[in-house]
Structure formats: C-alpha cells, structure tokens
Amino acid sequence: MGDAPYRVVELTAADTHAVRLAVLRADTVTKVVDFAEDHWPGAVHLGVRDASGELVAVSSWIPREDTAYPGVPAVQLRGMATLQRLQGQGVGALLIEAGCARAAVGGAHLVWANARDAALTFYLRNGFTVDSDGFVDPVTELPHHVIVRRLERAPT
DSSP states (O other): OTTOOOEEEEEOHHHHHHHHHHHHSTTSSOOOOOOGGGGSTTOEEEEEEOTTOOEEEEEEEEEOOOTTSTTSOEEEEEEEEEOGGGTTTTHHHHHHHHHHHHHHHTTOSEEEEEEEGGGHHHHHHTTOEEOSOOEEOTTTOOEEEEEEEEOOOOOO
16 A cells, blocks of 8 residues: 555545445446445445545445344444555455454454455455355346355454
C-alpha cells in the first residue's frame, strides 16, 4: 500500500452508494446500490479514505446467520468495493481486517459473503474459503460462490 495514509471510517449506507455504483454495478444489468439489509438493525458500513479524504473503498457488515451454519453468530459482508485504480494495493485487505475485527468483537464467529467469482482470489488471499457450489446471482446475473472466514475469538 506504500506510504499513503489510508484510514478506515464508519459510514452511512448512502455514503457507500457512489463507490458501489462505480465498482459493483459497472458491468451488471442492475444499477441498484441501496440494499434492503443496509437498514437492518446492527448493520455497519465501513469505508477507507485516502490522504485527501476521498472515499476509495466501502463495505457493509450485516448481522445475519449463514444458513449453512445455523445457530452460529455470523456477519454477512455485502457491497465490498475498492475503486479500480487501487485494487491489488492492500486497500481492500485493510477494510476486510477492520470489518472482521469489529465482527469478532461483536461476538460473530464467522463472516460470510456471496462473492463474485472474479473476486475469489482476493477473498482467498484474505482468509476466506469457498463454501458452496457456484451459482449465478439473480440480481447481477454474474457467477458467485458463498465464501466463509472463521473468526478468532475476540480478546476480552
């Protein structure tokens, strides 16, 4: 990531929309960037701002069980997006670590997501495993897999 100071910040759901649109909806049939889960109780939206204050990455963390692990406290990662010019430079990894740490402190034992196949390498490098057969997401019409990252117990 070089010497550029990036900082993780808490956002509103609306704050995530521009980056979601630019990254997640550039190649999809839908341009919808406001997710129903954005407004659920306990939903947290995190972003990364660069030294100039520009928002360069976003993610949403929704308290929600993974149906494959009933009864296990979990958080669903949604809307993970890093501006294209910064992809592969550690900005997304910074956001993943901050979100997973926060989920663990909140009592979650795992984080899961419906990840685009095009992003699987990123998630695998950041501690996730593929946990399902592939499927085509009905909203984006793109291939996805469910991914899971088990969390360390949060320090007490």
